[in-house]
Amino acid sequence: MIFTVLINLYTSRLLLDRLGVSDFGLFNLVGGVVLLVGFINNAMTSSTQRFLNYESGTSHLNNLKQVFGSSLLAHLLVGIVILMLGESLGLWFVLNSLNIPEGREVASIWLYQLSLITLFVTILTVPYNALVIANEKMSIYALLNVLEVFLKLIAVILIDSFVYDHLMTYGCLLFVASFLVRLFNIVYCLQYFPECRVFYIYNPRQLRQLLSFSGWSLSSNLSIALRTQGLQIILNLFFGTVLNASMGIANQVNMAVKNFVMNFTKALNPQIVKNYASGDINQMQKLIYFGSRISFYLVSIIAIPIIIETKFILNIWLKEIPDLAIVFIRLILIQALIDSFASVMATAQGATGRVKNYHLTLSLIGLLNLPISYSLLYFGFGPESTLKTGIVISLFVGIVRVLFLSNSVGINARDFVFGVMGKCFLVAILATSFAFVFHLYFRGGFIMNVLSLLVSILSVLCMVFIIGITTQERQLIIKKVMAIAHLPSLNKK
Numbered sequence: 494m495i496f497t498v499l500i501n502l503y504t505s506r507l508l509l510d511r512l513g514v515s516d517f518g519l520f521n522l523v524g525g526v527v528l529l530v531g532f533i534n535n536a537m538t539s540s541t542q543r544f545l546n547y548e549s550g551t552s553h554l555n556n557l558k559q560v561f562g563s564s565l566l567a568h569l570l571v572g573i574v575i576l577m578l579g580e581s582l583g584l585w586f587v588l589n590s591l592n593i594p595e596g597r598e599v600a601s602i603w604l605y606q607l608s609l610i611t612l613f614v615t616i617l618t619v620p621y622n623a624l625v626i627a628n629e630k631m632s633i634y635a636l637l638n639v640l641e642v643f644l645k646l647i648a649v650i651l652i653d654s655f656v657y658d659h660l661m662t663y664g665c666l667l668f669v670a671s672f673l674v675r676l677f678n679i680v681y682c683l684q685y686f687p688e689c690r691v692f693y694i695y696n697p698r699q700l701r702q703l704l705s706f707s708g709w710s711l712s713s714n715l716s717i718a719l720r721t722q723g724l725q726i727i728l729n730l731f732f733g734t735v736l737n738a739s740m741g742i743a744n745q746v747n748m749a750v751k752n753f754v755m756n757f758t759k760a761l762n763p764q765i766v767k768n769y770a771s772g773d774i775n776q777m778q779k780l781i782y783f784g785s786r787i788s789f790y791l792v793s794i795i796a797i798p799i800i801i802e803t804k805f806i807l808n809i810w811l812k813e814i815p816d817l818a819i820v821f822i823r824l825i826l827i828q829a830l831i832d833s834f835a836s837v838m839a840t841a842q843g844a845t846g847r848v849k850n851y852h853l854t855l856s857l858i859g860l861l862n863l864p865i866s867y868s869l870l871y872f873g874f875g876p877e878s879t880l881k882t883g884i885v886i887s888l889f890v891g892i893v894r895v896l897f898l899s900n901s902v903g904i905n906a907r908d909f910v911f912g913v914m915g916k917c918f919l920v921a922i923l924a925t926s927f928a929f930v931f932h933l934y935f936r937g938g939f940i941m942n943v944l945s946l947l948v949s950i951l952s953v954l955c956m957v958f959i960i961g962i963t964t965q966e967r968q969l970i971i972k973k974v975m976a977i978a979h980l981p982s983l984n985k986k
Contacts, residue, residue, distance in 0.1 A: 497642045498749045498795075504642070505745045506810050507649045508663070509738070514815050515594055516660050518734035521741030522591060522725050523604050541568075541620050543843050544703065545627035546766035557688035563699040564620040565691075572616040579609045592729045600660045607664035611671045618675040621682045624689055631760050637678055638752070644670035716859030720886075723863050724879050731870045735816060742811070743821035746799065747829055754791040754833070758784065762840040769844040769902070777841065778904055782913055784837035789917040790957050792833040796826040797921065798949035801928045805942040817876060824880035830921060831887040834914065838894045845901045854897075855890055862886050920961040924952040 509517045541564045545557065584605065587593075593601050625634050648666035655662045682689045721744065728736045761784045768777040799806060803819045811818075842851050866879035891914065899906040928949035935941050958967065 497639055498753055500642045500646055501749050501752070502745065502810060504646045504649050505742065506812070507646075509742070510812055511649060511652045512659055512663070514738045514813060515734050516597070516600075518729075518737030518739075518741060518815075519593065519597060519601060520604065520660060520663070521744070522729050522734060522737045523587065523601050524608055541623040541703070542626055542762070543766060543840075545623055546763045547770045547844070558691050559696050559699050560703075561620055561624065561689050562691045563696050563703055564623070565617075566695060567700060567703045568616050568619055572613045575616065576609065576613055579612075583609070590730075591726070592733050594734060597660075600658050603658075603661045604664040607661075607668050611668045614668075614672055614675055618678060621675075621678045621689065624682050624686055625678065626759055627763055628686065629760065629763055630685075633681060634759060637674055638755075640677065641670065641674045644673060716856040716862075720859055720862045720883055724866060724883075727863070727867055727870065727879065728876055732876060736876055739815040739818040739821050742807075742815060742818045743825045746822050747825045750792055750795045750799075750826065750829055753795050754788055757791060758788060758836045758840075761837065765837070765840050766844040769841075774902060777844070777902060781837055781841050781898070781902070781904060782909070785834045785909075785913050786917060786961070788837060789830065789833045790920070790953070790961060792830055793917075793921050793924065793953045793957075794950060796830055797925050797928060797953055798946045800826050800925065801932050801949045802942055802946050805945075820877050821880060824877060824884065828880065828884045828887050831884065831891060834891060835894065838898055841902055842894075842897055847901050851897050851901075854893060858886060858890050858893065916961060920953070920956040923960075924949070924956040927952045927956075 508520075512520060541560075544560045544564070584602075587601060587605050588598075591601075622634075622637075625637075645667065648663060648670050651666060652659050652662055725737055725740055728740055761780060765777055765780050765784070768774070768780065800823050803822050807814050807818060807822075842848060862879075862883050865882050869878040869882065870876065892910065895904075895906050895909050895914075898904050898909070928945070931948045932945045935945065958970070962970075
C-alpha cells in the first residue's frame, strides 16, 4: 500500500507538471462536478456490500444470486439517472456557473463528457467490486488498486506523446485505464464467483430493499460530496482555478492517506456485518472499538509527519507549489484524523439496517459546511476558513455517530468518546508536540528534515505503544517482537 501511495503522489507531480497549475486546477474542478453528480454511486456501493455481507453472514448462499442480480439492475437504473442528470443539470452548471479560464471551454466540456462516461462504467461494475470485498479476496482488491495506479501513471507519461490538447488527451487515457481495470474485475468475478453468473434479475422485493437502503445512505453521501467536491466549486466561484489546483493537491494527499488504511478497513468491515448477522454482538462491539483505534493510528503514522514537514515534502514532490497548498494540506489532514473513525462506525450502523435517522441527521449536519463556507468567503474570510469549518463539523458529526451506535448496537458512548476517541486524540497531540519541538530546534538541510520525518513516525509509534493500546495488546506486541528477535520470554524463570 505504501508503494501505491508513493506512485499516486508521483503521478500527481507529473500531472501538475504536464498540465500546469491552471489546467490542473481545471481538471480537479470539472472532475469534482462529475463526482458531485455521482454521489449516488457511493451509497449504492455500500448498500451492495452490506447485503452481500449479510447473506454471507447468515449462510443463505442461495440468496446471493438474487442479491447480485438485483444489484446489477439497480446500478443500471442509477447509472441511467446519473447520465440524465449529468447531461442536463450538470452540463448546464459547467457551462453557466463555473469560473473557467478563457479559451478552455471546449477542453472543459470534452473532459466533463469523458468523466461522465467513466463514471457510468464505474457504476455498472460496482456490484463486482462489492463481491470481491464480500468474499474477502483482499489480495485481488489490492491488485486491482495497483493496476489502476500504474495505468494512471502510464496515462500521465503518455500525455506528451500526443499532439492534441493535454487536458483532453488525459481525459481519454483515464477512461481507457478505468475501463481496463473494470474489465479485469468482471472477468475475475465471472471466473471464481458463481453467484455473479447471472443477468439482471427483477426481484421487486429485493430491488426495493436495495434502493430503500441506499436511498437513506444517499443523503449522507451527498453531504460528504458537498464537503469535498462542493468546496472546489465554491473556491472556484471566488478565486478561480489556481486555488482549485491547491485544493486538488490537498485532496491528493488526503486520498493517499486514506488509501493507506483502506485495505485494513475493507478487510474488517465484512467481519462486522457478518458478526451482526450471526447475532454475535459482543464480538461486533470489540471489532468496532479495535477498528476505530487502529484506523486512527494508521492515519496518524502518515498524517502527522506530513503535517510537520509539509513544506519539505512539497518541495521534493512538486516542481511548482500552488498558493495555499501547504495550509490546505495541513488542515485537510487534521480533518482526515477526525474522520478516520467514520468507516468502521458507518459499517456497524449499516449492518443493523437502521439507517434512516442516522443518515438524515448526519446529512443535515454535514450540509451546513456548504452555506457556512460560502458565507465566510462572502464576508471576506480567507479560503482556509472553509476547511476550518469542515474540521469543526467533523468533530460534531463524530459525536453524533457515537450516540447512534450506542442506541443501535449497545456500545457505551462515554467509554467510546473518552476511551477510544479521547485516547486517540491524546496520542496525536503528544506525538505532534514532541515532533514539532524537534522540528523547531533541529532545523537544517535535507538530512535534518528527513530525520524530523523519522522522529515524527517514531513519536506516533511510541505514543501508541505507551498510551494508545491496552495492556493485553502491549504484552502481545512484546511477545511477538521477542519471538522474532529470538529472545527468551520475560515470564520464564
